[in-house]
Amino acid sequence: MSRAKQLYDWADSRLDVENAQKFLGKAFPAEDSFLLGEVAIFCFILLVLSGIFLGLFFEPSTSDVEYDGSVQEFQGEEMPEAFVSVLHITYDVPFGMFIRRLHHWAAHLFVASIGLHMLRVFFTGSYRNPREPNWVVGTGLAALSMGAAYTGYALPFDEFAATATSIGYNLTISVPLVGDFFGQVIFGGEFPSSATIPRLYFLHVFVIPAAIAVGIAVHMAILIRQKHTEAPREADVETGDRTVDADDGSVIVGLPAFPNQAAVSAVVFFLTAATLSLLAGLLPVHNIAEYGPNNPAATPSLIMPDWFLMWVYGFLKLLPKWASFTVGPVHVSGEFIGGVVLPGLVFAAIAVWPFVDRAPGQEHFTADPLKRPWQTGVGVAAVAFVMIASIAGMNNILADQVLGTTTSVVNPYLSAALLLVPPLYGGLTYLLLRRDLPAERTEQGPAPGEAAGGDADD
Numbered sequence: 001m002s003r004a005k006q007l008y009d010w011a012d013s014r015l016d017v018e019n020a021q022k023f024l025g026k027a028f029p030a031e032d033s034f035l036l037g038e039v040a041i042f043c044f045i046l047l048v049l050s051g052i053f054l055g056l057f058f059e060p061s062t063s064d065v066e067y068d069g070s071v072q073e074f075q076g077e078e079m080p081e082a083f084v085s086v087l088h089i090t091y092d093v094p095f096g097m098f099i100r101r102l103h104h105w106a107a108h109l110f111v112a113s114i115g116l117h118m119l120r121v122f123f124t125g126s127y128r129n130p131r132e133p134n135w136v137v138g139t140g141l142a143a144l145s146m147g148a149a150y151t152g153y154a155l156p157f158d159e160f161a162a163t164a165t166s167i168g169y170n171l172t173i174s175v176p177l178v179g180d181f182f183g184q185v186i187f188g189g190e191f192p193s194s195a196t197i198p199r200l201y202f203l204h205v206f207v208i209p210a211a212i213a214v215g216i217a218v219h220m221a222i223l224i225r226q227k228h229t230e231a232p233r234e235a236d237v238e239t240g241d242r243t244v245d246a247d248d249g250s251v252i253v254g255l256p257a258f259p260n261q262a263a264v265s266a267v268v269f270f271l272t273a274a275t276l277s278l279l280a281g282l283l284p285v286h287n288i289a290e291y292g293p294n295n296p297a298a299t300p301s302l303i304m305p306d307w308f309l310m311w312v313y314g315f316l317k318l319l320p321k322w323a324s325f326t327v328g329p330v331h332v333s334g335e336f337i338g339g340v341v342l343p344g345l346v347f348a349a350i351a352v353w354p355f356v357d358r359a360p361g362q363e364h365f366t367a368d369p370l371k372r373p374w375q376t377g378v379g380v381a382a383v384a385f386v387m388i389a390s391i392a393g394m395n396n397i398l399a400d401q402v403l404g405t406t407t408s409v410v411n412p413y414l415s416a417a418l419l420l421v422p423p424l425y426g427g428l429t430y431l432l433l434r435r436d437l438p439a440e441r442t443e444q445g446p447a448p449g450e451a452a453g454g455d456a457d458d
Contacts, residue, residue, distance in 0.1 A: 027252040028261040029230045035268050036117035041216060042272045043110035050103040051205060057093055059085040060201035062157060062194055062294075071289050082157040082197050083293040090288070101280035107152065109276060111145045111308045118142060118350075122379050125357070125367035126229040132354035134222045139351045141215045144208055146308055151204035153306070157197055160286070162294035163303050165200075166191050167313075171339035176330045192294065227252055232365045250364070304393060314392030315342045317407075318415050346386075373433035381426030388418045 028034075061081040067074045069084070070091040089096040118138055121127055127135035154165035169191035173179040186203070188195025230253065233246040237253045244251050255261045291300065305313050319338035326332070357375055369376045391398065392414045399410040 158288040174336035310393035311389035314389035377430035381422040
């Protein structure tokens with residue numbers, strides 16, 4: 001017996017290499033839009049790697065220290081240690097500014113790729129039976145990604161970030177009955193306290209990333225167990241040793257995991273890293289030196305969150321003051337309704353959607369959005385709803401810089417648009433897609449994998 005064979009047998013007896021080879025032959029659909037999930041995973045990897053670098057130099061403390069660095073305007077000043085350490089990373093650590101920018105853009109692309117991935121899954125109906133659990137896991141990952149971005153946003157403890165973070169504190173303590181307790185746990189007491197930055201730092205670098213890593217692992221495990229969805233086939237497929245029927249959903253026609261899909265994934269990883277490196281090299285990020293350290297006595301003229309939380313900010317800006325009410329000893333504030341209840345309902349609606357649009361049998365083929373009038377209409381309405389809410393979050397810019405008026409004039413129109421435009425867009429989408437659908441179905445019959453044709457595995 002050769003030495004190579006002995007080595008293989010040794011590894012096989014301990015690692016079950018034979019079964020691993022079966023996984024290496026697992027097929028992946030050769031469709032570019034399916035790679036958005038991989039972009040999200042690669043962004044998370046780059047976030048972890050760049051975060052480790054930044055964590056080596058960051059000081060999660062609000063204690064004042066004397067600054068001695070490259071920024072002349074702050075020389076000799078007593079400033080919070082967290083702010084000083086970010087200045088040090090940005091201007092004095094080799095490659096510090098580049099890594100900080102890379103971390104920033106990776107966070108944005110991470111959230112964006114998750115959002116686009118979920119839109120692709122939604123409009124193609126890839127959440128249907130048996131993939132409802134993975135849709136719920138993905139919804140949780142989307143929420144965690146926003147939480148990770150928010151907790152990291154506060155860490156530089158400059159004037160802008162501290163003021164924006166205080167909005168999150170006010171939302172936390174607005175929760176009836178338990179708000180003050182949550183404020184103590186998450187922020188260490190009244191914001192900003194000496195415990196605020198250490199606690200947000202712990203959430204940002206350990207708790208939330210660990211939850212995301214577990215979520216990704218569960219997401220991938222379910223995906224591997226259930227197989228990918230696949231676009232409907234136009235005809236039977238000859239694979240060399242067998243013929244796969246056009247409507248056979250039990251078999252995926254695509255690229256084997258190794259070496260083909262592994263090569264594609266490598267290309268996607270390097271393209272993702274290259275794109276983020278280009279953004280980091282050319283586009284500046286939040287300039288903390290311009291805002292200066294946190295000053296409780298001052299408020300920046302323009303405060304708003306990043307784009308992926310702008311829709312929540314829009315709810316807060318549009319909700320009328322009379323929305324607050326008191327029932328016995330319980331006070332329900334407008335902040336709680338706009339910043340906690342409404343976003344919670346949005347995520348709840350997303351999570352339960354597969355159980356609303358449920359399929360009686362298993363669906364292993366993607367659906368054509370143009371042949372799903374009411375589902376696509378709901379999706380268009382939801383996108384319009386979030387976009388209008390995000391515009392409302394920038395009502396001060398819209399009113400002052402674009403229209404030359406005040407927010408009190410603009411807000412009623414934005415509120416009306418938020419209530420009327422989404423159902424209008426959704427209804428128009430439904431009518432346009434529904435108009436010729438019956439004739440098409442009569443002539444062509446059900447598409448492969450549709451519920452009308454029964455279980456694709458039968």
